[in-house]
Amino acid sequence: MPSSGMGPPLQETADRKLQEALDATGAEDPRPRCRERLRELRTSREDAYAEAVRDYGETVTRRIAEEAADPLGCWLEFGARLAGRLHRGRTVILDDSGKARDYAPPASWRQLILHLPDDRSVRALAVAVPPEPTPAQSAALDLLVAGRVRRQEG
Numbered sequence: 001m002p003s004s005g006m007g008p009p010l011q012e013t014a015d016r017k018l019q020e021a022l023d024a025t026g027a028e029d030p031r032p033r034c035r036e037r038l039r040e041l042r043t044s045r046e047d048a049y050a051e052a053v054r055d056y057g058e059t060v061t062r063r064i065a066e067e068a069a070d071p072l073g074c075w076l077e078f079g080a081r082l083a084g085r086l087h088r089g090r091t092v093i094l095d096d097s098g099k100a101r102d103y104a105p106p107a108s109w110r111q112l113i114l115h116l117p118d119d120r121s122v123r124a125l126a127v128a129v130p131p132e133p134t135p136a137q138s139a140a141l142d143l144l145v146a147g148r149v150r151r152q153e154g
Contacts, residue, residue, distance in 0.1 A: 013065040021071045026131055027109035030075040033126065037082040048085040055081060076107035076128045083115030083125040091115045091127065098136030103127075112137045114144060123147055 022029055041049040060078050063069035080091045080103060091103040094112040103113055113127035124144035133141060142148045 010065045011061055014061045014071070017064050018071040018075065025072065025109060027072055028129055028131065030072070030079050030128065034075065034079050034082055037079070037086055037125070040086055041082070045085070052082055052085055070106070072109045073106045076109065076113065077105050079127045080105075080107065080113060080115065083127055087115070087117035087119060087122050087125070089115055089117040089119075094137055094140050096134045096136065098134075098140050112140070114140070116144070 018031075021027070038049065038052060041052055056078060060074050063074050064071045083089075084091065092100040092114055093103050094100050094114060100114075107113060107128060109128055110130050111128055112130055112133060115125040115127055117124070123146075126141065126145050129141065130137070
């Protein structure tokens, strides 16, 4: 992640706590997705990138290391904000049937959380993907995130 002025012990504590949470839950690691979005922000909107770096230090590293906040929740909430900084739009949670409702923290690694950009030419951004998405959630990921349409077999 970007350098946020956090000292190594604070960052190391936050990283260790996240790794412990990942190991205990089997949740998907949110960092690669966040890193990709940060790279996009850095090249497209330097001001939003600088805001995201500050946000990372305060709401991810500091909250996890000093406030004992839920590491996965902090990362997923940061991921939702990153997606919103990258593309204006709406962040939603898709339930097991694929029905969307507005996203509101706290975020859970067990939920399918998508950011739907207002610009219809931009695909949805996955914020969180549950370890075993339902068929409806998998179809939404295929269509909205990957741009693939599944064909019925049979």
